[in-house]
Amino acid sequence: MVAVARHDHEIVLALTGELDPHTAPILRRAVEEVEPELDATTLVFDLSHLRFVDSSGLRVIISTHRLMADRGGRLVLRSPSSTTQRILAVTGLADQINVEV
Amino acid sequence: MSESVDHSDLREIRLSIPADVRFLRVARLTAAGIAGDLGFGLQAIEDLRVAIDEMCAVLIEGAPDTSELDLVYRFGPGQLTMEGHCRGSAGEPVIHPVAAELLRMTADEFEVTGDGDGRSFRLVKRQHDLPV
Numbered sequence: 724m725v726a727v728a729r730h731d732h733e734i735v736l737a738l739t740g741e742l743d744p745h746t747a748p749i750l751r752r753a754v755e756e757v758e759p760e761l762d763a764t765t766l767v768f769d770l771s772h773l774r775f776v777d778s779s780g781l782r783v784i785i786s787t788h789r790l791m792a793d794r795g796g797r798l799v800l801r802s803p804s805s806t807t808q809r810i811l812a813v814t815g816l817a818d819q820i821n822v823e824v
Numbered sequence: 825m826s827e828s829v830d831h832s833d834l835r836e837i838r839l840s841i842p843a844d845v846r847f848l849r850v851a852r853l854t855a856a857g858i859a860g861d862l863g864f865g866l867q868a869i870e871d872l873r874v875a876i877d878e879m880c881a882v883l884i885e886g887a888p889d890t891s892e893l894d895l896v897y898r899f900g901p902g903q904l905t906m907e908g909h910c911r912g913s914a915g916e917p918v919i920h921p922v923a924a925e926l927l928r929m930t931a932d933e934f935e936v937t938g939d940g941d942g943r944s945f946r947l948v949k950r951q952h953d954l955p956v
Contacts, residue, residue, distance in 0.1 A: 743848055782920070806867070
């Protein structure tokens with residue numbers, strides 16, 4: 724569901740499958756595990772293999788975005804599907820969070 | 825105002841699943857399968873998956889482990905209506921603002937209610953886009 728990769732300037736959490744009330748806590752825990760490394764860095768959610776996201780997933784994205792802002796870093800949402808892009812746009816998150824298509 | 829539907833054309837599928845977030849995908853999969861069979865377009869099917877997921881999640885929030893989520897899918901040409909009921913889920917249902925935003929985006933009609941017997945929802949999705 725969540726694979727972690729560390730690079731020079733960013734930490735990447737690659738999400739696979741579906742992000743819903745069952746799996747959102749898994750992503751939240753993954754963020755908590757890398758939290759000590761997040762100061763002034765870039766955290767990437769690689770969404771290229773994410774097939775579904777609902778409001779529970781969006782809430783993890785929002786809380787992580789706020790966490791990164793507090794830590795002087797930034798959250799990037801990378802390669803979202805067209806459906807996820809639409810959800811991010813309609814909810815206004817695309818205007819607040821860095822999205823790399 | 826709801827559009828009129830010829831009820832003689834409607835078919836029905838009933839599904840009962842444990843009131844557990846692990847099984848929300850079963851509700852989504854069923855809705856997507858029916859909508860695909862009706863000829864809904866890809867975007868409408870994706871919308872429907874989000875909408876049914878949000879409605880079911882509201883119903884089972886705080887429900888006892890032994891509760892069941894009873895779902896009815898009624899469908900006919902160009903329209904799918906879903907009703908859900910979860911006995912034992914206590915209190916007035918609360919839709920998170922983010923969930924409400926998604927529901928306004930993805931559903932044609934939705935409502936969720938609660939009473940002493942549990943919580944219920946009704947969700948309508950109509951075919952607006954052309955099949956892809």
